[in-house]
Amino acid sequence: MNKIQLIFEKGYETTKNNFVPQMDIDEIPLTELLTSDNLRTDEINIPDIPEFEIVRHFTNLSQKNYAVDSGIYPLGSCTMKYNPRINEKTARLPHFANIHPLQEENEGAIELIYNLGKDLCEICGMDAFTLNPAAGAQGELTGILIFKKYFEVRGEKKTKIIVPDSAHGTNPASSVMAGFDIIEIKSDENGELPLDQLEFAMQEGDVAGLMLTNPNTVGMFDRNILQITEIVHKYGGLCYYDGANLNPILGMCRPGDMGFDIIHLNLHKTFSTPHGGGGPGAGPVGVKADLIPYLPCPQVISTEKGLACMDNEETTIGRLRSFWGNFGVLVRAYTYILALGAEGLRRAGQNAVLNANYLRVSLHEKYAVPYDRICMHEFVIDAHLPNGVNAEDVAKALLDRKLYAPTSYFPLIVHEALMVEPTETENKRELDRFIEAMLEIYEETINNPEHLKSGPHNLDVGRLDATLAARKPHLKD
Ligand SMILES: Cc1ncc(COP(=O)(O)O)c(C=O)c1O
Known part of the structure; x- marks a missing residue:
C-alpha cells in the first residue's frame, strides 16, 4: 500500500523552484497593520513548496477518490447526478x-x-x-x-x-x-x-x-x-x-x-x-x-x-x-x-426513470428485485446470491472493476440491499458497462465465490472494518 504524504511533510524537502519570481517590493510588516494582541506568537507551519508541486499534490490526491466526474455513481437515495459546469x-x-x-x-x-x-x-x-x-x-x-x-x-x-x-x-x-x-x-x-x-x-x-x-x-x-x-x-x-x-x-x-x-x-x-x-x-x-x-x-x-x-x-x-x-x-x-427550462426538467426526470428501469430489467433475471415493477429513479436488489455471496461482496467487486457501488444495506426493509440509482445523465454505454460488470460478478458467485468474498483485490486497501473506518478513519495510510 502506498503511504500518502501530507503536503506538510513534503514541504521542507523541496527546493524553492517556483516560476513566480520573488517579490521585489517592500513588504509592510504585519506589526504596522495589526496590534500585537492580534499577532500569533508561535511559528506558522506553512510548507514552502513551488506552485506546480502543490497542484500535483492535490491533483494526485483527488485522483485517489472516485467521483461523479470519474464514471457512473449509482448510489441509490443520493442522486449523484452530474454537476453541470455552467x-x-x-x-x-x-x-x-x-x-x-x-x-x-x-x-x-x-x-x-x-x-x-x-x-x-x-x-x-x-x-x-x-x-x-x-x-x-x-x-x-x-x-x-x-x-x-x-x-x-x-x-x-x-x-x-x-x-x-x-x-x-x-x-x-x-x-x-x-x-x-x-x-x-x-x-x-x-x-x-x-x-x-x-x-x-x-x-x-x-x-x-x-x-x-x-x-x-x-x-x-x-x-x-x-x-x-x-x-x-x-x-x-x-x-x-x-x-x-x-x-x-x-x-x-x-x-x-x-x-x-x-x-x-x-x-x-x-x-x-x-x-x-x-x-x-x-x-x-x-x-x-x-x-x-x-x-x-x-x-x-x-x-x-x-x-x-x-x-x-x-x-x-x-x-x-x-x-x-x-x-x-x-x-x-x-x-x-x-438552463434546462420546464421541458428540460421534465426530460431529466423521464430519463432518470428510463435509466433505472433499463438497469432493473437488465439485471432482474440474475439479481432478485423484491419490488419488481416499473420503478422511479432507483430500485433495490436483494443480493442473497449463490454460495453465500452477499451485497458487500458485490459492492467490493464493483470497486475492483473501477466502478462505484450502489448504496449497500439501505433501505433496511431489504436485508441484502443494493440500491441502484443511475441518474439521467448516464448514457447507454456507461449503463451497459455497469450491467456487464454486474453479470460478470454474478458468474463469479458460481465459479469463484471465494475470490468475491475476499475482495477487493485491486484497491489500496482491502476489506475494512466498516464501522471502525467510519468512526476512526485513517485517511493517510
Ligand atoms: C429521501 C431522502 N430524504 C432525506 C434525505 C436527507 O438529506 P440530507 O442528507 O441532505 O440531510 C435524503 C438524503 O439523501 C434522502 O434521500
Whole structure:
C-alpha cells in the first residue's frame, strides 16, 4: 500500500523552484497593520513548496477518490447526478461570489432567492418556500417544527407522526428531534402504504399527520397518493412530503396538487448541486398558504416598492440557519432550472426513470428485485446470491472493476440491499458497462465465490472494518 504524504511533510524537502519570481517590493510588516494582541506568537507551519508541486499534490490526491466526474455513481437515495459546469460558472460570478451577507446592496442576491423560491413553488405546486435550511434533514426538521407550531397555535395537542418503514431514515429522526413519537407503518408487498392501517393510525386522535418519502426508498411511487392525503386530512392531520426524491417526477406531477401541505427538497440531489461530506447542501421547504406565517425567518417577499426582507416575528418557528443558507448552492440550482427550462426538467426526470428501469430489467433475471415493477429513479436488489455471496461482496467487486457501488444495506426493509440509482445523465454505454460488470460478478458467485468474498483485490486497501473506518478513519495510510 502506498503511504500518502501530507503536503506538510513534503514541504521542507523541496527546493524553492517556483516560476513566480520573488517579490521585489517592500513588504509592510504585519506589526504596522495589526496590534500585537492580534499577532500569533508561535511559528506558522506553512510548507514552502513551488506552485506546480502543490497542484500535483492535490491533483494526485483527488485522483485517489472516485467521483461523479470519474464514471457512473449509482448510489441509490443520493442522486449523484452530474454537476453541470455552467452552475459553477454562475456561482463564481464576482457579484455572487464576493458579496457579504451583511452588506446592504445585495438586491441581485435577494432577487435570485425570490425567483428560485417562485420556481420551486411552480415545480412543486406550493405557495411559498424558504431556502434557508442547509440540508435535507434540516429541511425536515424545519417542516416538522412548522407542523408543531401549526397545532400549537390552534390549541390542539398532537404528539405523534406516522412514518412508513419505507421512509428515508432521517424522517423518523427529524420527527423525534422535533418532539414527536413515531407510529411506524409497514409497507405492503408492493412497497406502498396500506390505506386501512393509515386510517386506523389517524384515528388515534393525537396524530399530527404523515411524513411520506415519495417515491420511497424502494423506488416506488405510491399509487394511492390521493387517497393517502385525503385520509390524513379527514382526521385533521397535515401531510409532509419528503421531496428529496423529486427527480423522477419533475414536470410530471406536483406534490402540492396531490394534497401535501409541506415539502422539503434536496437541491444537492434533484437540482444538480454538489454533494460534499455532509454539506454544503440546501434543503428548501415549501408550504401551502395556511402555513406561510410559520416559515423560518428571514423571508423575501414582494411588496409594492419591490422585494423586501421580512421577519414574521410573531408567528415564525424562528431562525434555523445563519443568513440565507448556502447561497452558492442556491445560485447553482437556479442556474440548473434556467438552463434546462420546464421541458428540460421534465426530460431529466423521464430519463432518470428510463435509466433505472433499463438497469432493473437488465439485471432482474440474475439479481432478485423484491419490488419488481416499473420503478422511479432507483430500485433495490436483494443480493442473497449463490454460495453465500452477499451485497458487500458485490459492492467490493464493483470497486475492483473501477466502478462505484450502489448504496449497500439501505433501505433496511431489504436485508441484502443494493440500491441502484443511475441518474439521467448516464448514457447507454456507461449503463451497459455497469450491467456487464454486474453479470460478470454474478458468474463469479458460481465459479469463484471465494475470490468475491475476499475482495477487493485491486484497491489500496482491502476489506475494512466498516464501522471502525467510519468512526476512526485513517485517511493517510
Ligand atoms: C429521501 C431522502 N430524504 C432525506 C434525505 C436527507 O438529506 P440530507 O442528507 O441532505 O440531510 C435524503 C438524503 O439523501 C434522502 O434521500
